[in-house]
Amino acid sequence: MSYRVTTHSPAYTAQDIANAEHISGYDVAKVVLAVVDGRLAMLVLPAPYRVDLELLRAGLHADSARLAEEREFADVFGDCETGAMPPFGNLYGVEVYVDPALGAHREITFNAGSHRETMTIAYADFVRLARP
Numbered sequence: 001m002s003y004r005v006t007t008h009s010p011a012y013t014a015q016d017i018a019n020a021e022h023i024s025g026y027d028v029a030k031v032v033l034a035v036v037d038g039r040l041a042m043l044v045l046p047a048p049y050r051v052d053l054e055l056l057r058a059g060l061h062a063d064s065a066r067l068a069e070e071r072e073f074a075d076v077f078g079d080c081e082t083g084a085m086p087p088f089g090n091l092y093g094v095e096v097y098v099d100p101a102l103g104a105h106r107e108i109t110f111n112a113g114s115h116r117e118t119m120t121i122a123y124a125d126f127v128r129l130a131r132p
Contacts, residue, residue: 001129003121010115012083014047017118021109029087029102029110029126033068033094036060040073042089044110044132045099060097084111086119088130098132 008020014030021028025047032043032051041060043051057065070082076092077085087110089096102108105123112119121129 001121001125003119003125005112006109006118006120007116008118011118012115017109017111018047021118023109026101027105027107027109029108031085031087031111033073033085034065035068035072036065037062038064040068040076040094042085042087042094042096043099044087044096044102044130046101049099049101056097080111080113081115084113084115086110086112087126090131096130096132098127098130103127 006021011017011020014028015025018025018028028047029044030047032045034041034043034051034056036056051067053065074082076094087096103123107120108123108126109118109120
């Protein structure tokens with residue numbers, strides 16, 4: 001598997017990552033954590049997108065869905081800076097749901113555990129590794 005790690009000045013939003021990397025925000029995978037029926041879930045979507053909680057709830061046939069609070073997930077991703085988690089929730093026992101729009105891109109870029117590093121890999125490799 002081929003991948004690229006890039007170091008840049010601190011970037012705290014997915015769109016900031018796109019700007020730092022000089023790429024489209026649609027090529028950046030943003031991680032959003034939600035609580036769906038009481039369980040933590042990792043949502044992975046293009047940087048410009050927003051989470052529609054009602055659509056999420058309906059799509060997962062859930063009774064409830066809300067954005068997670070930092071205190072609910074900070075300890076789960078203890079080896080990552082808060083807000084810089086890579087989209088591999090499966091490595092932390094967190095279910096991963098990916099917006100299909102990311103599949104339109106050959107490669108995706110995402111936080112590599114810190115606000116200063118990103119990783120770029122082929123989308124097909126991401127799916128194979130993350131098992132969304």
